[in-house]
Amino acid sequence: MRTGVLIDCKLIAAVWLALPVHFAAAQGTVPVFQRTVGQSSYTILGRDPAAGETTNIPAVLVPLALSFDSRKIAGKPLVMDAAGDVQPILASPIFSKFPFPDGDDTQYADALLRATFPNSKSWHTLLGHPETKPLRITIPTGSGYVLTSKTSGDSIAVVDLDFVKKELFKHIPKREGELIVAITHNTVFYALGDATVCCSWGTHGVDSATGNSFVLGSFLDAAAAPVQERDIQPLTQQLGELINDPLHDPDRYGGSKAPGNIVPAWLRPVPLRPGEPRACGGTGIATTYFLLAPTDTNARGNIPVSPPFAAPLGGSVYHLQNMALLPWYAGVSANAGRYSFPDPRALTEPAQPCPPRPMRDESTAPAPPPDTPAAAASNGHKLIGYWVGHGPGGSLFPLRDVSPQWDIVIVAFATPDKHAPEGTLQFRPPAGFTAEQLKTGIADLQSRGKKVMISLGGGGEFFSLNDPKRIPDFVSSVARIVSEYGFDGIDLDFETPSLVLQPGDIDFRHPTTPSIVNLISGLRQLHHRFGPGFMISLVPEGTQMPAGYTTYGGQFGSYLPIAYAIRDILSFLDAQDYNTPPLQGLDGEIYQLASGVDYHAAMTEILLHGFPVGGDPNRLFPPFPPDQIAVGFLTGETTPAIVSASMDYLITGKPAASATYKLRKAVGYPRMIGPMFWTIDADRRASYEFSHVIGNQLHRYPLPQ
Numbered sequence: 001m002r003t004g005v006l007i008d009c010k011l012i013a014a015v016w017l018a019l020p021v022h023f024a025a026a027q028g029t030v031p032v033f034q035r036t037v038g039q040s041s042y043t044i045l046g047r048d049p050a051a052g053e054t055t056n057i058p059a060v061l062v063p064l065a066l067s068f069d070s071r072k073i074a075g076k077p078l079v080m081d082a083a084g085d086v087q088p089i090l091a092s093p094i095f096s097k098f099p100f101p102d103g104d105d106t107q108y109a110d111a112l113l114r115a116t117f118p119n120s121k122s123w124h125t126l127l128g129h130p131e132t133k134p135l136r137i138t139i140p141t142g143s144g145y146v147l148t149s150k151t152s153g154d155s156i157a158v159v160d161l162d163f164v165k166k167e168l169f170k171h172i173p174k175r176e177g178e179l180i181v182a183i184t185h186n187t188v189f190y191a192l193g194d195a196t197v198c199c200s201w202g203t204h205g206v207d208s209a210t211g212n213s214f215v216l217g218s219f220l221d222a223a224a225a226p227v228q229e230r231d232i233q234p235l236t237q238q239l240g241e242l243i244n245d246p247l248h249d250p251d252r253y254g255g256s257k258a259p260g261n262i263v264p265a266w267l268r269p270v271p272l273r274p275g276e277p278r279a280c281g282g283t284g285i286a287t288t289y290f291l292l293a294p295t296d297t298n299a300r301g302n303i304p305v306s307p308p309f310a311a312p313l314g315g316s317v318y319h320l321q322n323m324a325l326l327p328w329y330a331g332v333s334a335n336a337g338r339y340s341f342p343d344p345r346a347l348t349e350p351a352q353p354c355p356p357r358p359m360r361d362e363s364t365a366p367a368p369p370p371d372t373p374a375a376a377a378s379n380g381h382k383l384i385g386y387w388v389g390h391g392p393g394g395s396l397f398p399l400r401d402v403s404p405q406w407d408i409v410i411v412a413f414a415t416p417d418k419h420a421p422e423g424t425l426q427f428r429p430p431a432g433f434t435a436e437q438l439k440t441g442i443a444d445l446q447s448r449g450k451k452v453m454i455s456l457g458g459g460g461e462f463f464s465l466n467d468p469k470r471i472p473d474f475v476s477s478v479a480r481i482v483s484e485y486g487f488d489g490i491d492l493d494f495e496t497p498s499l500v501l502q503p504g505d506i507d508f509r510h511p512t513t514p515s516i517v518n519l520i521s522g523l524r525q526l527h528h529r530f531g532p533g534f535m536i537s538l539v540p541e542g543t544q545m546p547a548g549y550t551t552y553g554g555q556f557g558s559y560l561p562i563a564y565a566i567r568d569i570l571s572f573l574d575a576q577d578y579n580t581p582p583l584q585g586l587d588g589e590i591y592q593l594a595s596g597v598d599y600h601a602a603m604t605e606i607l608l609h610g611f612p613v614g615g616d617p618n619r620l621f622p623p624f625p626p627d628q629i630a631v632g633f634l635t636g637e638t639t640p641a642i643v644s645a646s647m648d649y650l651i652t653g654k655p656a657a658s659a660t661y662k663l664r665k666a667v668g669y670p671r672m673i674g675p676m677f678w679t680i681d682a683d684r685r686a687s688y689e690f691s692h693v694i695g696n697q698l699h700r701y702p703l704p705q
Contacts, residue, residue, distance in 0.1 A: 029176050029206070030057055030213040032246050035117075038330030042261045045246040046113055049120035059095075059130035060175060061086060062168065062182040066157060070141040070551040070614065078146055080157045082185040083134055085219035089183065092232050092318045093311050094239065095127055100342055108236055108320060108342075112243055115341040116325050130181065137167045142501070142554020145547075150588025154186070154221065158581045161189035161203055161216075165250065169210045180214035183235065187218045190581055194496045195543040195555060198581035201234030204241055205248035205260070213246065215239050230319035233308050237293060240323035240341075245285040261285060263329040265354035269294055269347065280354035285329065295322040295346045306346035322346040368403035368688055381651070381698040382407040382673050383691060384574060384630055385680035386455065389430030396432045397681055399441025399452075403688055405695030406680060408451045410491045410537075411442075413458035414481050423465040423474035423522070425456055427481045435485075442486050453535055454481055455491040463498040465518040474522040479529055489535025489571060490526070492562070494519075496541060496555040499562075506552065508613055508621065511561035520565045527569045535571040538563055539632060539676070542580035545573070546603045548621065550584045552614035560613065560621060567624070574630035574676040577603055578637050585661055586611065593637070598661040600646040604631045608650075608672070609664050626671040633675055633690075635682040640693040643675055647694065651701060670704035 144159035202217030548557025585602030610623035653668030
């Protein structure tokens with residue numbers, strides 16, 4: 001288990017309290033100053049506390065009305081409008097005074113700054129009563145969707161953060177010295193234009209196009225929000241992070257070129273999963289994509305670090321984000337021992353530094369557990385996994401050492417050749433392996449009755465096949481790889497932004513997006529070349545397949561036309577149940593990854609049962625035969641217990657104790673293949689905790705009737 005390196009906090013605290021203040025000209029549109037905390041200088045919102053003055057920052061409150069092309073009611077787009085949230089926000093501690101426990105009767109931002117620099121009694125930083133500028137933004141199909149609970153009738157929107165921000169500042173020109181506070185209603189966001197990079201409640205910083213300082217956050221109805229977040233908490237989170245990092249550039253997701261405060265790499269206060277080492281939180285205020293604060297729940301939403309701070313004011317109770325103060329990030333002792341605000345109990349000691357990642361000696365990995373090959377051969381269930389071939393420190397993991405529990409091994413990846421014609425794939429063995437060693441390993445697995453496939457694409461790789469004249473390049477390059485290494489088939493892992501449906505491509509049965517049309521042709525040519533035993537599998541992201549039930553366009557449902565067109569030659573499909581936004585089940589309820597067994601059952605049954613594409617009853621996607629469906633898990637984002645319960649429920653109909661989703665087919669799907677895992681390598685490093693438990697479970701199911 002990794003442990004943090006302890007430091008002499010008292011010694012560094014003396015430095016933090018004694019060093020002089022440094023001034024900085026504002027680089028954004030709001031005033032900023034610099035202060036040395038620990039061994040680094042940080043830029044902070046407002047003006048130097050040494051002057052003992054009150055700074056008033058003019059504000060512009062922008063309630064956004066998001067109009068969704070993909071969701072219509074009585075022929076008109078559904079609108080998620082924040083106009084009704086303006087008065088509660090004005091009456092909240094964001095703009096109104098609140099008696100905080102430390103004796104300050106002031107606004108949230110001012111109280112946070114005064115908690116950071118508690119000796120500056122006459123110093124204040126206040127937001128002025130804002131000008132209100134409502135704005136309507138049309139969300140095109142492919143840039144977001146709305147989920148509505150069948151039971152409660154409450155809705156929540158899932159929207160492209162970058163799209164909303166760009167549209168916002170098309171209409172808000174440079175406002176020198178002012179703070180733009182943009183609000184949405186019941187909306188979560190994804191980043192980088194990729195809905196698998198989800199979810200946050202907003203963002204903040206300096207807009208690169210206009211130079212405006214801003215916060216963008218959602219106001220949340222209690223019924224639509226997850227357990228921890230309520231009303232203004234997302235806005236106070238973004239405001240608090242702007243205070244601690246006012247020059248943050250939200251258009252640059254990390255990296256040395258991104259302006260803003262850089263803090264020592266910090267260790268999260270609690271593990272991401274019970275029994276795990278604590279994960280590193282990055283070198284920024286909160287984290288790169290989602291801006292999860294150290295005081296938030298963990299990434300899976302199941303271990304609360306601290307509940308939101310409840311602030312009763314004017315007959316309402318507002319919920320405020322507990323923020324880590326700069327001394328916490330700097331890893332130094334704070335004045336009066338305070339590391340968080342408003343609740344000092346949220347963090348009671350400074351951050352521990354993130355330790356260097358230890359080197360692992362893969363040569364000492366435990367021996368793999370035994371298989372039950374006779375049962376595996378007879379009942380049709382398969383354990384599927386991706387093999388990368390190496391572990392931390394460059395240690396090698398040859399195919400001959402793959403546990404016998406694995407039935408289908410998918411080698412990652414053959415990637416698009418950027419120096420060749422469009423559609424051309426290339427493949428090189430993992431570093432440290434020769435081509436001959438890999439071929440020998442593939443043949444060895446096949447001699448033991450295993451199937452070995454090559455995956456095309458992979459995360460971060462862009463594939464296109466827009467020109468039909470390039471279909472032969474795709475076919476010949478893939479055929480060459482398959483033939484040279486002796487693979488049993490190919491697996492398609494072309495992730496967003498590859499294979500995005502073009503505007504106007506609305507019928508999965510008759511696609512018009514060139515890359516998709518040409519890829520379908522290429523796949524059929526490959527199958528014809530190698531014959532009926534040639535395997536083809538699809539591994540779509542959740543947005544690319546089950547999301548097609550909710551909405552169809554852009555990245556959403558982009559694999560539907562491919563799966564439909566090659567269903568007669570498709571070996572199996574295993575949708576990735578990870579890196580995914582909230583989606584809707586066939587029961588009309590909203591599920592997210594933290595829902596555990598419910599999420600996996602609901603998303604998988606969409607494919608097993610069939611569904612109206614985009615909710616349109618005139619466009620029914622037919623159900624897949626169960627023996628063509630597997631479900632994908634990420635080893636670091638789930639547990640053997642969750643996978644085991646999910647397989648039991650889907651295959652036998654036996655629900656987990658915690659399950660609330662009810663299968664449309666109560667007896668389950670006995671012929672369903674089983675689970676896929678990314679990766680076999682990670683499972684080996686974890687002493688085969690998945691393959692041993694789940695492999696034996698699958699192989700012991702009775703023969704489906």
